[in-house]
Amino acid sequence: MGFLAVLFGGWSPAVLAVIAGTLLGFLAPATAGASSQDRLTRNGVGALIASTLIMLGGQIYDGGFLLKRGLADVAVMSTHPPEVANTAALLAVILGPLCAIGMTWLQNLRNHKLAQRLNLIVLVFFLVAFPFVEQAARLNWLATLIFAEIYVLLALGLNIVVGYAGLLDLGYAAFFAIGAYTTGLLSSPTSTFQVHVNFWLLIWLSAGMAAIFGFLLGAPTLGLRGDYLAIVTLGFGEIVPVAFQQLIHITIKEPFTCWIIPAFQNLFGAQSTVQCITLLNQYNLTLGNKGIKPIDPPVLPIISPNDQGIALIVKIALMVIAVGAIAYLFRRAQVRNQVNSKSNRRAVIGAVVGLVIAIIVFVPIPPLDANAGAISAVANSVLATVQPGAFESARPISWYFLILGLSVLTIFLIRRLKDSRLGRAWMAIREDELAANQMGVNLVRTKLLAFAMGATFSGFAGAFYGAYVSGIFPNVFDFSVSVIVLSAVVLGGLGNLTGVIFGALIIMINDRLVLVQFQNLLNGLQTQVLLPAAANDPALREFIRANLDPVKYRFLLLGLVLVLVMAIRPEGLVPSRERAEELHASEEDKIEEIEAKMKATPDKVDPS
């Protein structure tokens, strides 16, 4: 974290210290068995040290430290006024330990349920507050974070296929591409269809399209053994971008009329008499390497900001009815499943929350009266940034909330899926296909659904990607995307949602933010310090210029990370419980453990 602060400077130390402190407070208590008072002190001190390091990092970047050491040239790179750095440093040292202590206190609560809920509230608060803080602190992290979240979506989808069902899919980018191209073809002025489907409909269409292709790929290949499946999906992932690149002059001629009948007629010496039917001639579907751009951004559904009076009321009423109907259906499904009454209550709460979110997101709230004083001014400024009137790339906050919403929806759906009959069937197949089959799991259907479900979520991601970047090109969706998503899943911990999310965030943030910023810093260092110092030695200058470029070693770094993680923690950073046990306790250990237990308490044997 201190390193990060060196990279970014400015206000970043304060933000980083808060994040570091919170994470420390959240994670550390789980690992130690000391008394709660001890933990509080220890985490506080730990966070103080961390924050101080972060603060020092910020000071290095912004020059307060370097100027005194005479390294003025490096400090020149900073664009922030010195008082920002000092305030940020102060905030970092104060807020970091405070957050750590607060979080530790939370974890120490006797009431675990309350602690969990408070944790959730803290998480939601962080997620909601982050973009505003980020904007205020002018860190420019949001664009990267949005991309990272696209990868989170992808990783969550792939986790279904690889983590739950245990099917290795090396061509996941293909479904991402299919989702993105569906969006592009159906909502771009440059596409051949010339239609403008609403984005909110389009994400479902894209997801459905990706799912259909998941079916199409899965149907002939799912009978294959694991490694064969891997290579076939790899091939599919290779073909799809090529197809999007090449579908630019499609000519389809009806084979019977165009050559089969004429060929026979020629064979018997007759003059061919059939008129050739050409269905498509030189049809340009995907625009090849030129790509499809621009793509329509999402707009508000149903309600437009200009609606007034009865129209507005009718539309809001319609929306309420729709959401209510969804909630009702949801509840009915729950009742039918005979789940206990508690989760019914939860379902209702969920529906109400969904309704409120829908209203907040979709219904434009008119600005308050500007004369009402400071409160209305604050409220208006918040409204102005939150309301997604139209999604523009210049206002990343609305995109951030959109992808956040999609991620939350995905996480919710996947959690439900995981515990459903289907999810349990996936895991049964992963553990032992033969046994699962004997227990009545329909292998083909279950695997196909895993493929289709996994593809669905990458369809979401594709639709969002297309709309966000507003341009899609075939060579974007190549093998490296598939591998990065797979690495994220494996790095974070196969089969564990938290792990997968962390994995994707870590990989993307490292790759897009840290490495790039590190390069900027090194470039600064190079031009300001190293090159002048090596002015007399052209060979050395050339060497420095050619090799001092961390972005050039991205592949190397990613590869090293993969190899190292596999060597040290093959179950991933945040493994799911079952996998960790599977990997670390071999059969013999388990037997020994049970034997030890039996010796200790001979009358109470725990067979697990």
Add this chain to the structure above:
Amino acid sequence: MSKLRRILVAAVIIYIFLLLSPIAGFDIPRIANVITHQPYLVARYLVIGIANGAIFAIIALGYTMVYGIIQLINFAHGDLYMMCTFASLTVIAAFGTTSKSDAGQIIFTIVIALIVAIIFGALLNAFIERVAYRRLRNAPRLAPLISAIGVSFILENLGQIWAGQGYIKFLTPYFGTSGGAAQKAYPDLIARQDLFQDVLGLKGFPVQFLTKELFVFVMAIILMLALRWFIANTRLGKAMRATSENRDAAKIMGINIDRIITITFMLGGGLAGAAAVLNGLYVNTAWWFMGFQAGLRSFTAAVLGGIGNVTGAMLGGFMIGILTSISDGLLDPAWTRAWVFSVLVLVLVFRPTGLLGESVGQKA
């Protein structure tokens, strides 16, 4: 009734195939036209296909042996082949041999380059196995595969640093647009002589058959026969077969499993080194990303022939080579990958263990 339905379904599928496949270059009237009017061109494609296929087959042997012994798709194998290409290129550059050097020097250089590439490949592959895979021998199957992908990335980046700075296409802002890659010329050491016209003196023989194609083919056959002999007749080969049959039983029989696996990797790496030199002499280009495509096709070849089966890998290699060159020449080069994989899927659907693979039970 069901038979009728089946025929109907097949007919519909064939019709749709005929309707849509011209998009991917499978335009029957055009192909028929080429075949009837330029049959020698088709024969030429076959020759090219056989030469390419020989190279694919040698690389595929490395895949299939490793898979046979530890059930790992060695993703880094293609990139190992790329590294071997650069190693031999370095040797050739060090000798300063060009196509204008005298015959003795050329032969000497080729032999040295072959030896260096083979040793380099063998040692590098054994090193990779030691560092990245050995620790994961009892881990779940995904772990070594991910490790192999990591090694592949590392090798690709090293190759890039070693051989020229193509633009690194990897997650550049907005997922990156492709950039030009540095291609290196591999010296054309074997003169472009036609076997029939120049060597045998058959003027006017219609099909071109370059001496380098003969060289590649003969070398490949020699290597494959040597490997077959090694596996069938030596003690080590026997130990390898035993290990791939049942690792635990082989261990009980006193076979040093680690040593056998290392030797397997060395053999595979050496073959990749030989393939690298042959390919360099034949195609005369090298670049850092060549390993990915070659590896993919070779692995497809190994799967096609029945993975774990050495003869199958050879057969698959030649099939993929011919398919590739036919598709490049007669259909549409842009869609070659699609055709290769369609054939793979078709073969796997009808023969799930590959052409020569024995029906092993499902291994989880």
